[in-house]
Amino acid sequence: MTEPQPPQPRLTLRSGAEGPAVTDTLWAQVGGTDTFERIVRRFYDGVREDPLLAPMYPDADWEGAIWRLRTFLEQYWGGPTAYSEERGHPRLRMRHAPFPVTPDAKERWLRHMHAALDAAELPPMHDTAFRDYIERAALAMVNRFE
Ligand code: HEM
DSSP states (O other): OOOOOOOOOOOOSOEETTEEOOOOOHHHHTTHHHHHHHHHHHHHHHHHTOTTTGGGSOTTOHHHHHHHHHHHHHHHTTSOOHHHHHHOSOOHHHHHTTSOOOHHHHHHHHHHHHHHHHHHTOOHHHHHHHHHHHHHHHHHHOOOOO
8 A cells, every 4th residue: 555645746936925926828817718809809999990901801700800810819828729729720921821911001900909908908018928929920921012
């Protein structure tokens, strides 16, 4: 008979008065699906009113577009993996190839995302990380220069 083993201590990088340091994902720390849904809906409110961007989106399927962007961003930030289960590998540059993503389109896309992030009021470090990522991702999506 082996002795019952004591529970293994959880490995944490730091601990403080409240216990172990937060080791969660950004997705969990900012409030999970509710927060991502709010950001993406606010973003599409802007896109829908944008005369350059709106015509690029299949207009009968705003809910579909909201789902795709929300689940993609959730997955990127450590949340559920529904995006890839449904859509496979993101291949975002390839998926954007049919759309004329000019520097102007990129600036507009980012403006709407920044407005959505302004409204979401994430904690400063998460806000900075999110903006830094979308900035780089949007630049990578540019595929036309005329
Ligand atoms: C730079 C300007 C951008 C423009 C003009 C643009 C435009 C579009 C359009 C027209 C679609 C098709 C609508 C749909 O079926 O969902 C789309 C899809 C999508 N975009 Fe963008 N996009 C931009 C940047 C980005 C960035 C920076 C990201 C990620 C951080 C992103 C993530 C996605 C995703 C996940 C989809 C759905 C892909 C799929 O599964 O089919 N887009 N985008």
